[in-house]
Amino acid sequence: MSNLGALILAAGQSRRFGSDKREAQLPSGESVITATVRQACNHFDSVCVVLRSIDQAVAEMLTQLGPDINVTHAPMAHLGMGHSLAHGIDQVRDWSGAAICLADMPFHRAETLSALTRQFGQTSLPSPIIVPMHEGQSGHPVIFHRNHFDALSKLEGDQGARRVIEGNTDHLIKIELEDPGIVQDIDQPEDL
Template sequence: MASLRIAGILLAAGRGSRFSPDGGCNKLLQPLATGASVLAASARHMLAALPEVVAVVRSGDEATAAELSALGCMVTECPDAHQGMACSLVHGLRQAGYADGWVLALGDMPHVQPATIAALARALEEGADIAAPVHDGKRGNPVAFSRLHLPALLALQGDEGARGIVRNSAVQEVPVDDPGIFRDIDTPADLR
C-alpha cells in the first residue's frame, strides 16, 4: 500500500488580542527563551515531521509571511481571517486539498514536539479518521484529520475551528510524552 500524503496546516492568521489588546505587538514574532520566534519554533517543528506545510496568515501580514516562507512553508494569505479561525482553516484546506489528510496546528503552540506531529500523521496512515495527542490522560493539540472529514471541515464557520467535529466523532487518541500539546502563547508571561 502506498503511503498517504499528509500535509501540515499551520494557522498563523489570528490577531493575538489577549497578548496585545491594542494589536500593536504580533505575538507570533516575539522571541522565546531559545531566541527563536514563537512562529519559527512552531513551523520548524512541523517541517521536521511533515514534508509539506501550508501556513495561513492574515492578508498584508508581510513579516509573518516572510518568516514562514524563509523557513520553507507554503504561505497563503487569508483575506477573511478576521471572521474567525474557521475561515483561516478552510482557506488552508483549500490550498492543501490535494492531501489525503492534514495535521492542523496553531502558530502559537511552539512547544509541540516534532515526534508528536509525526505520531499523528502516522495514525492517519494507519487508518485513523481523526487523531489527537494525549498526555497524562488529557487531549491536546494539534489534531489530525483524514480526507473523510474534508466536507465537514470545509463547512466550518466562526471561531471554534474543528472542535465540534472532534467532539462529535470517533477520535483515535495517540499517547505522547509531550506537555507542549497544552502550551500556547496567550500572554507575554507565556514566552518564558
C-alpha cells in the same frame, strides 16, 4: 502515495498578548512562528501557513525558511478561526491528511509529532481523526483524514474543529502522550 501535511493557523489577532506573538522571541532565540514552522517542516510532507491578508512581511520571512513552505492569506480571518481553518483546508485538498497546528503552540516534542504521523500512516481505521492527549486533556495538532475536509471547509466564525471531531467519534483515535507541549499555548508574554 500519502501526503500528510501541516496546516498552521497563524491568522489570529494576538489580543491577549498585547503585540504580535508570532514574532515574540522564545528562549531559543527563534520567533514563535519560526519554531512552529521549522518543527512542522521536520515531520510533515507539506506545510501550509494561513496568515491574515495584511501579513506580507511575515509571509516573506516564512518563505525564506524553505522552498516547501506554502503561505496563504485568509481574507476573512478577522471573523474567527473557523474562517481561517476553512480557507486553509481549501488550499490543501490534494493532501491525504492535515495536521491542524496552531502557530502559538511551538512546544511539542519531536517524538510527539513522529508518533502522530506514524499512527496516521499505520491505522486501519478508515478516515481517522488522530487526537493527542496529555493527562486526559486533548491537544494539538489534531490530524484529519482528507475525508473530513468538506466538513472542515464549512467552519466559520470562532468555530474550531471540535464540532467535526464530536460528529465523527467512530473515526477518532486518541493517543495519550507524555508531552505537556500539546496543551501549552502562548497567550501572554509570561507564557514564553
